[in-house]
Amino acid sequence: MSPRDALRPGLYAITDPDLLPGDRLVPAVEAAIRGGAVLVQYRDKEATETERLARARDLVSLCTDNQVPLLINDDAALAKRVGAAGAHLGQEDGNLAEARSLLGPEAILGKTCHASLELARAARDAGADYLAFGRFFPSMTKPGAPAATPDILQRAQSLGLPLSAIGGVSLENAPLLIANGADLLAVIGGLFGTDDIEARARAFTDLFAKTTEQELS
Ligand SMILES: Cc1ncc(COP(=O)(O)OP(=O)(O)O)c(N)n1
Numbered sequence: 001m002s003p004r005d006a007l008r009p010g011l012y013a014i015t016d017p018d019l020l021p022g023d024r025l026v027p028a029v030e031a032a033i034r035g036g037a038v039l040v041q042y043r044d045k046e047a048t049e050t051e052r053l054a055r056a057r058d059l060v061s062l063c064t065d066n067q068v069p070l071l072i073n074d075d076a077a078l079a080k081r082v083g084a085a086g087a088h089l090g091q092e093d094g095n096l097a098e099a100r101s102l103l104g105p106e107a108i109l110g111k112t113c114h115a116s117l118e119l120a121r122a123a124r125d126a127g128a129d130y131l132a133f134g135r136f137f138p139s140m141t142k143p144g145a146p147a148a149t150p151d152i153l154q155r156a157q158s159l160g161l162p163l164s165a166i167g168g169v170s171l172e173n174a175p176l177l178i179a180n181g182a183d184l185l186a187v188i189g190g191l192f193g194t195d196d197i198e199a200r201a202r203a204f205t206d207l208f209a210k211t212t213e214q215e216l217s
């Protein structure tokens, strides 16, 4: 199965250098995977290039062993260099076509669309594999992120790609996002800011089954 085919609904675990400094990174991501995370993103705006390379390599090794795709935030070139499954690109992080030609047809490429259906259409047309919306709730990790409301998830259903929701996602507000159509819950603080990461990841994962069951009943 190619990494793109492996994209399935669930918890999208995004790392943070303040919450997971140094040696804490790999065990924390390992715990998130044990708890059911279906996708991991290495996001680190603080480390040196050498540190980023080493940490990305460690995570590729962990994620490959566990058959969970690892995406690199902001940096398709680093994704290529370490053999990651793909990259997540914001509006200022370079274009999807270039990333696709660098990483190949099987790579997973995500694009930030904030709260805009227009940006989402453009991302789909440029070859994105999932569309990322947010921030839905106030975020301690990125306080300045522009706000989105859950209805954007409903409106983006027609684009036919998996939808990711980010920004202040917690166990309490996640059901609302899933009910509005989020396929992936992208979480930093609500996951890695807790003592028991595995249990928290499992609780997020369980929400997907519960919300689907409720929709069916
Ligand atoms: C899954 C996901 N969604 C959104 C973002 C934000 O990307 P971007 O707008 O480029 O902001 P930074 O993360 O680079 O600060 C993301 N990384 N992942």
Ligand SMILES: Cc1nc(C(=O)O)sc1CCOP(=O)(O)O
Binding pocket: 112, 114, 133, 134, 135, 136, 138, 139, 140, 141, 142, 145, 146, 166, 167, 168, 169, 186, 187, 188, 189, 190
């Ligand atoms: C990295 C990021 N991007 C956002 C966006 O809205 O694009 S919000 C955000 C931070 C998400 O972290 P937390 O789960 O701790 O709120």
Ligand SMILES: [Mg+2]
Binding pocket: 073, 074, 088, 089, 090, 091, 093
């Ligand atoms: Mg970015």
